[in-house]
Amino acid sequence: MANRYRDKNIFIRVTEIEKEVIKRKSIAAGYKTINSYAHNMLLNGIIIKVDLKEILKLNTEINKIGTNINQIAYKANSSNRVTTDDIINLQLLLRDVQNIQSEMIKKLTDR
Template identity: 30%
Template sequence: MIREKAASCHKNLSDYLRMISIKGAIYEVNFHELDELSKQLSQLRFEFNRIGNNINQVAKKVNLIDEVDQEDVEILQDEMSDIQKTIVC
């Protein structure tokens, strides 16, 4: 049973017994959910950067020609829709 516990903690028997005698217990923590959350946050950051870049391009164009055409308005509406979908999901 001790060997099985050592293996489940990814320790050899000697290391496992040493840690038990010093610390009294070994806790195994599963970071899988945290890793998955980190990946999702990274993807969200990427999407927000992409959307921000598109909005900045429209703003730059507006500042250069000092007018807004229908296409620019539609692009901004699409970007806002993407932001809303990203936040809701």
């Protein structure tokens, strides 16, 4: 691509505010011109689309786990004892949270 001749145009219209935002972003990214910034972003930029349904599902699962942890904490505080089963349950709940987080990270990074 060293000796390429760019003979095709792409035009877009932006507002004055949008132009200033693009200009600031191009300067912050170290580009000398908006054209070089736009060219690079159009060819190499990425778009991150987050599925909010998945995030809401994750949030619901974590809330359920938090409720279970609170129930164990309430039991421990009211009886002043924590059983081995309680500790095992907490460890399992923590592992569930870690698994859910790992799944979400994998889904978000596999795009």
